[in-house]
Amino acid sequence: MPEFKHISPQDAHAMIEAGSCQLADIRDEQSYTLNHIPNAEHLDNHSLQQFIEQADPDQALIIYCYHGNSSQSAAQYFVEKDFTEVYSMDGGFEMWRQLFPQNTVSN
Numbered sequence: 001m002p003e004f005k006h007i008s009p010q011d012a013h014a015m016i017e018a019g020s021c022q023l024a025d026i027r028d029e030q031s032y033t034l035n036h037i038p039n040a041e042h043l044d045n046h047s048l049q050q051f052i053e054q055a056d057p058d059q060a061l062i063i064y065c066y067h068g069n070s071s072q073s074a075a076q077y078f079v080e081k082d083f084t085e086v087y088s089m090d091g092g093f094e095m096w097r098q099l100f101p102q103n104t105v106s107n
Helices: 009-018 029-034 048-054 070-080 092-099
Strands: 005-007 021-025 060-064 086-089
Touching (some): 005 009, 009 060, 009 092, 060 092, 086 092
Parallel strands (some): 021 060, 060 086
């Protein structure tokens, strides 16, 4: 059975800068609104199905949460939905914010 991969915030940053991936933020809506990685889509129970229908399953997908724990089960879910290259970002948004404070936006 295929599995997701782990990715460091640094490697995720490089993929994002290259424009070669999709981003999914699975934190709560308030946290997403306050601060998130540019171009990340907020996923929750209401937006999940639409994202699956509209996303490119053959383009890399990086999923992040607060600390990199919940994103692992979410990443495995996308693997099971036939996404071919799925990553869970180690350290989550908290690590990203420490490393790349200039690369965050708010709504």
